[in-house]
Amino acid sequence: MFKVVTLYGHDMADRYDHTTFGLAALCEVENGEILHKFLDKNELIDSSWRPKRIESRLAIPLLVRHEPKRVQDLIDSSLEFNVELQHIEFEKAELSNNPHQQLHRTVSRWLEFEVDDVEIPQFMSKIPRKWERFDDLIVLQQHAFSSTEWNIFLQNKETDTRRDFWRDIAHSLGGKRLARQHPIAPDKLRSSQTELLYGDSGWVEFLDHGVRFGFDATQVMFSSGNVTERRRIGFIPMNDEVVIDAYAGVGYYSLHMAKRSLAKVVHACELNPNSIKGLKWAREANNLEESIVIHEGDNNETLPKLYGIADRCHLGLLPSSEPVWEHAIQCLKIAGGWLHIHMNVDDSNIDAWRDETLVKLRKFAKKHNRNWKIESPHLESVKSYSPHVRHIVLDVHCCEN
Numbered sequence: 366m367f368k369v370v371t372l373y374g375h376d377m378a379d380r381y382d383h384t385t386f387g388l389a390a391l392c393e394v395e396n397g398e399i400l401h402k403f404l405d406k407n408e409l410i411d412s413s414w415r416p417k418r419i420e421s422r423l424a425i426p427l428l429v430r431h432e433p434k435r436v437q438d439l440i441d442s443s444l445e446f447n448v449e450l451q452h453i454e455f456e457k458a459e460l461s462n463n464p465h466q467q468l469h470r471t472v473s474r475w476l477e478f479e480v481d482d483v484e485i486p487q488f489m490s491k492i493p494r495k496w497e498r499f500d501d502l503i504v505l506q507q508h509a510f511s512s513t514e515w516n517i518f519l520q521n522k523e524t525d526t527r528r529d530f531w532r533d534i535a536h537s538l539g540g541k542r543l544a545r546q547h548p549i550a551p552d553k554l555r556s557s558q559t560e561l562l563y564g565d566s567g568w569v570e571f572l573d574h575g576v577r578f579g580f581d582a583t584q585v586m587f588s589s590g591n592v593t594e595r596r597r598i599g600f601i602p603m604n605d606e607v608v609i610d611a612y613a614g615v616g617y618y619s620l621h622m623a624k625r626s627l628a629k630v631v632h633a634c635e636l637n638p639n640s641i642k643g644l645k646w647a648r649e650a651n652n653l654e655e656s657i658v659i660h661e662g663d664n665n666e667t668l669p670k671l672y673g674i675a676d677r678c679h680l681g682l683l684p685s686s687e688p689v690w691e692h693a694i695q696c697l698k699i700a701g702g703w704l705h706i707h708m709n710v711d712d713s714n715i716d717a718w719r720d721e722t723l724v725k726l727r728k729f730a731k732k733h734n735r736n737w738k739i740e741s742p743h744l745e746s747v748k749s750y751s752p753h754v755r756h757i758v759l760d761v762h763c764c765e766n
């Protein structure tokens with residue numbers, strides 16, 4: 366097979382071949398581990414190709430962007446054993462499925478021909494370490510590829526080239542579409558401000574503990590970090606219960622309570638038309654038309670119409686659902702019931718917050734002539750929301766004295 370051999374390193378044409386002729390660093394096998402660590406630390410290794418043993422020596426493939434003389438000088442000034450640079454033939458490495466490594470490789474290749482060697486570590490230190498996946502859409506965090514150097518790198522690209530970059534990032538992370546989160550809007554719709562970087566649409570569909578979800582991820586938020594809480598809620602038996610979900614969203618909890626907890630009816634109250642679109646889709650997809658009733662509008666208007674009917678109220682708004690506590694007390698049946706109160710609370714203040722909350726709920730109950738005993742048998746710690754702040758759920762039981 367004809368191969369183009371560049372002056373130093375592997376040619377672009379070789380990337381899709383099973384062998385390549387490229388630059389290698391060779392040392393005696395007993396020094397191989399030290400050399401590998403050194404080259405790796407300096408981002409010099411081309412991990413697409415497999416290191417090779419040649420008699421008593423180990424050959425490690427080097428990235429194309431490096432000029433042999435500079436690499437040789439760096440090695441000679443840092444290592445005490447003999448290392449020689451040579452062009453040899455390598456075989457393709459079996460690429461790891463680890464998405465972090467795949468992302469690293471993809472980004473290295475984009476930078477390889479365009480960014481000066483000394484700047485590479487700075488770029489590499491800013492690549493994303495976390496992302497979420499819904500369906501085949503990868504959602505990067507807000508600051509991914511947004512540092513000054515990445516902004517300049519991307520802004521200098523033609524639109525089509527930038528699109529190719531985002532496509533490669535999506536593929537390296539095992540997706541087909543790519544989006545980047547912007548902060549959740551501080552309005553009461555909690556609108557998602559996700560920016561679609563690659564792909565035609567933000568609509569996603571997926572299964573979560575046996576429940577089907579569907580929504581436009583560029584329009585509404587979905588916190589995949591609440592997975593344990595969705596699971597827990599779905600394990601609480603609610604047979605024959607009437608449940609109110611005051612901040613239903615796309616059905617994060619409503620769907621689990623209807624499908625897995627077997628609630629008789631879930632009144633899903635929600636304000637955002639985009640969330641309601643997803644909720645309606647999922648109600649049908651999960652065959653829950655009989656058990657989910659959607660109340661479109663502000664809780665201050667919908668909840669008063671549901672006073673006195675519920676066995677359970679789920680209040681899932683962060684940072685706080687306090688604005689509807691008084692409504693929720695009035696929504697419970699005269700005999701009482703359960704509340705699940707979500708809240709972000711400072712780590713050091715959780716016990717005090719629980720006590721204060723129970724005092725407030727008892728006050729509302731008394732105000733509305735409920736002679737109830739109000740206790741909290743359980744407080745669930747869902748996740749760390751930010752440093753020192755926990756997302757918790759307080760389970761509250763109200764029953765007649």
Ligand SMILES: C[S@@+](CC[C@H](N)C(=O)[O-])C[C@H]1O[C@@H](n2cnc3c(N)ncnc32)[C@H](O)[C@@H]1O
Nearest residue numbers: 553554555588591612614635636637663664681
């Ligand atoms: C952040 S989402 C719920 C998140 C979900 N509990 C989770 O953990 O992933 C909160 C939902 O409450 C809705 N919402 C906020 N204020 C509301 C109000 N006053 N009345 C009705 N819905 C409201 C928002 O539109 C949003 O869909």
